[in-house]
Amino acid sequence: MKYMMLIVGNEEAETSAPKEELDALYARIFAWWDEHSSAGRIVDGHELQPSSTATTVRIGRDGSTTVTDGPFMEAKESIGGYGVLDVADLDEALAVASSWPGASSTLEIRPIVVRD
C-alpha cells in the first residue's frame, strides 16, 4: 500500500533557528530518512525549496492560464517536503509519520491512487 506523506512546517521558525540547531535537526532527519529508506518504507521523496521560490499556475474555467508568484495557498505553514511510503497499512504509515524528528511539524498521509 502506497501513501504520500506531505511534510508541513513553519518555514520562518525553521530558518530563524541558530545554525547549530538547524544542522543537528538536518542530521536527525537524514538519519531518519536513511533508516526508513533502507527498510523499504520510504521509496521516494524530496525536500523542497522554501515556499518563497514557489510559482503557482492557475487554469481558469475557459482554459486560460495565470501565473503568480508564491504557493497555491498563503499560510504560515507550508509544504517543506514529501515522501512516498510503501507500507502494509495505515497504522504502519502513521508510525513512520509519528517518528518524524522535527518538532512543530504537521504530516498528512494520503493513499496514492493505483489504477489496474
Place this chain on the structure above:
Amino acid sequence: MTDRSAVDARLSEVLRDERGRLTGALVRILGDWDVAEELVQDAAVTALEHWPIDGIPRNPGAWLMTAARRKAVDRLRRQARYRERMEQLTREAARMDRAPETGGPMEADERLPLLFTCCHPALNREAQVALTLRTVGGLETAAVARAFLVPEATIAQRLVRAKRKIRDAAIPYRVPDAAELPARLGEVLTVLYLVFNEGYIASSGDAPERRDLARDAEWLTSLVSRLMPDEAEVLGLLALMRLHLARADARFAPDGSLVRLADQDRATWDHAAIGDAVALLRRAERMGRPGTYQLQAAILAAHATSATWEATPWPAIVLLYDGLVRVEPTPVARLNRALALAERDGPDAGLTEMGPLADRLDRYHLYHAARADLLRRLGRDTEARAADQRALSLTENPAERRLLIDRLGG
C-alpha cells in the same frame, strides 16, 4: 412450526448480540466491510425463512455464522481472484467447526479488532460513534439516527464515508500491539463514554431511544471488559456507567424534571447493583493502574454508598477530585472539584475556586447553574438569578430547563 413473532423477537435479540461477531469474522475473511454487512443481512433473511419451519436452533449465533459463511463461500467462488482468501475461509471454517456448539465464546472474538477499527483515530469522532453502534452494537442505521436526533440519511452517509476511508486508506483490522494499545484503548473508551453520556443526559420520556444509548454503551463496555479483563480503565469505565445506571430512576421527578443528587430518594437506588459496581471498581483499583475513569467511578461510589446527602464524605471526594484534576486538568474537572470544595469548606471557598474558570466555561450552562446555587446560598440573590438566566439561555435539555425555570420562579 414456530410462531413467527417468536422467531422475529429471537432473531433481533440474537442479531443484537452477535452482529458484531459475525461482521468481524466476515471482515477478516473477505476484507470488505460492505460485503460483510450484506452477508450478515442475507444470513438473517435465511434465518427468517428456516426458523419458523425448522424451529429456532439451539445456538442461533453459530447457525447464523454457518449461514453467513456459506454465503461468503458462494460469493468467493464467483470471484476467482479471491482464491487465496478462499483457502483462508476453509481453514477458518474448520477451526470454527471445532468450536463447541454451546453458545460459548469463540476462541478469538472478532468484535475486538472490529471495535478498534471502528474507533481508529484516523476516523472522525462522529464516524467512530456511528460505526461502533452500527457494526459492533448491532443497531440499525435508523436507530442510530433517532438516538442522535439527526436524519437517517446523515448517519447513512457518515457510515458510507467511514467505510470508504477504512478501505481506501487501508485502516487495518486488528487489535493494536502493546505499544499503541494505551492510546488506542483510550480512543475506544472515549467513544463508549460519549455514547453513554449522550444517552444518560437525555431527558426522560421525550426521547426513550436516547436513554437506550446508555444501556448500549454499558453493554459494549461490558463486552470490552470480558475481552480485555486485565485493563483497569475498562473496568473503571464499566463501574462508572453502572453506578450511574443504578441510580437512574431517581434522577427524574414524575413531571420529568431533574432531581438533584441532594434531593434524590436514595431508597429507590438499586443498592445491589451499586454494591456490584463498587466491587468491580475495587478489582480495577487493585491492578495498580489508576486513571480518569476509575477516579470518576470512585467519586460516584462515594456518593452512591452514602446513606444520606449529609453523610457524604466530602474530604475524601475533594481528594479524589485532586487526583482527577492531575490526570485530566480540564475546566470541567476543576469546576466539579470546586463544587466538592464548596461542600467541604463552604460556598465562599467554592466560588473563589470557580473564579478563574469563568472565561473558559462561559458557554457551559452547568457552570452558571452551579454558580447560581452557591451565590444563592450566600444570600446574593440578584447575582444568583442572573447566573440562572444565563444557564437557561445555554441549554436545550427540557429537564434541565424545567429545574432552572422552577428556581427562577421561586
